[in-house]
Amino acid sequence: MSIEVKETTLLDELEINHCLAISKRLFGDGYHTKKFFLQDNIIKLIALKNNKIVGFFTTKRIKKKIIIDCIAIKHKWQKKKIGSLLTNYFFKNIVKNDEKVIAYAWKVDNKIPAHKINIKFGLKKIKSLGKYWKRKCNKSFKCLQYHNSCKCECVLYSN
Numbered sequence: 001m002s003i004e005v006k007e008t009t010l011l012d013e014l015e016i017n018h019c020l021a022i023s024k025r026l027f028g029d030g031y032h033t034k035k036f037f038l039q040d041n042i043i044k045l046i047a048l049k050n051n052k053i054v055g056f057f058t059t060k061r062i063k064k065k066i067i068i069d070c071i072a073i074k075h076k077w078q079k080k081k082i083g084s085l086l087t088n089y090f091f092k093n094i095v096k097n098d099e100k101v102i103a104y105a106w107k108v109d110n111k112i113p114a115h116k117i118n119i120k121f122g123l124k125k126i127k128s129l130g131k132y133w134k135r136k137c138n139k140s141f142k143c144l145q146y147h148n149s150c151k152c153e154c155v156l157y158s159n
């Protein structure tokens with residue numbers, strides 16, 4: 001399985017639409033917007049299979065920290081090491097020496113899908129941030145996990 005990783009701050013229209021479609025299936029409609037993907041302070045890594053996007057990884061620097069914003073792999077391509085490939089690219093090519101890395105991991109149904117990836121790359125669980133997305137959940141986006149109330153929690157990881 002040959003997957004190519006491409007790093008960019010500028011995605012074209014088609015690439016943005018592919019990322020939005022992946023996000024909509026995983027998180028819900030409107031969680032990511034076109035405006036988000038157009039921000040040039042956000043570094044985007046995309047994973048391509050035969051020139052089609054199968055996953056993306058977004059990150060940005062805030063002051064002296066680098067934040068992992070989101071890792072999203074198209075459903076049928078999950079658990080095939082593409083998330084690890086993108087994270088490996090991030091740590092090898094983007095993170096600078098001794099830079100503080102922060103990841104906000106999603107906890108859903110009592111599971112943290114990104115936990116193993118975070119640990120594998122040297123991030124440690126710091127603390128739970130509780131219902132971090134509650135204000136936005138099912139308001140500014142249509143959350144797939146929302147059932148009468150916000151269900152997801154956020155867990156902070158760092159190196």
Ligand SMILES: CC(C)(COP(=O)(O)OP(=O)(O)OC[C@H]1O[C@@H](n2cnc3c(N)ncnc32)[C@H](O)[C@@H]1OP(=O)(O)O)[C@@H](O)C(=O)NCCC(=O)NCCS
Pocket residue numbers: 026070071072073074077078079080081082083084085104105106111112113114115116117120
């Ligand atoms: C979580 C996610 C980014 C991982 O990417 P991936 O390509 O599927 O992961 P990999 O194949 O590289 O697997 C890395 C490890 O994570 C584990 N893992 C992957 N998905 C998992 C999940 N949903 N729950 C628990 N562990 C998971 C794998 O079993 C693997 O463990 P191992 O190293 O012990 O074999 C991807 O499954 C995804 O996009 N999920 C939906 C969106 C999401 O939850 N994103 C994270 C938001 S913070």
